[in-house]
Amino acid sequence: MxxxxxxxxxxxxxxxxxxxxxxxxxxxxxxxxxxxxxxxxxxxxxxxHVPNPATLKLPVIIKKLREFAAYAHINGRLDYYNSTIAFVAMMDRLYHEDMHDPNGEEATAEEGFDA
CATH class of the missing domain: 1.20.5 (Single alpha-helices involved in coiled-coils or other helix-helix interfaces)
Incomplete structure (x- = not known):
């Protein structure tokens, strides 16, 4: 080549x-x-608009706290009962605030709960 x-x-x-x-x-x-x-x-x-993962665990925790409050009431510990119910009410309010965005629309969650 x-x-x-x-x-x-x-x-x-x-x-x-x-x-x-x-x-x-x-x-x-x-x-x-x-x-x-x-x-x-x-x-x-x-x-x-997606809620915090800690917020999504609140329904489970609140359910357990209500069970504990009922147990305390049955066993005569009204001080535990009253304190737990007050705490549950506060957590319930915070949960519902966190599950709504500022525009008034509900945030997405797998399961909600009602008090």
Missing amino acids: STESQDSASKRSYRRRSDDERLAELQHKLEQAQQRLKHREERKELAK
């Missing part, structure tokens, strides 16, 4: 993009970046 044929085989032909093609590519990249930013902001907004 001659060196001339090797040079022509190894050379690539480049096609210069027009200004319109470069502009279209940049606009496409800009649209993609704007979509990523929009999705990121939507995820942040959704995260604001």
Whole structure:
């Protein structure tokens, strides 16, 4: 083989993009970046309305506290009963406040409970 044929085989032909093609590519990249930013902001907004994991455990804890209050009442410990019922009322109020977002819509939870 001659060196001339090797040079022509190894050379690539480049096609210069027009200004319109470069502009279209940049606009496409800009649209993609704007979509990523929009999705990121939507995820942040959704995260604001999801209750704290500790809040989601409150129904179970309140149920156990009510069982304890009933047990204390049956066994004549009215001081334990009154203290526990007051604590349960406070936790119940906090639970219901946390489960509602500032717009008045309910937050998503697997299970709620009523007092």
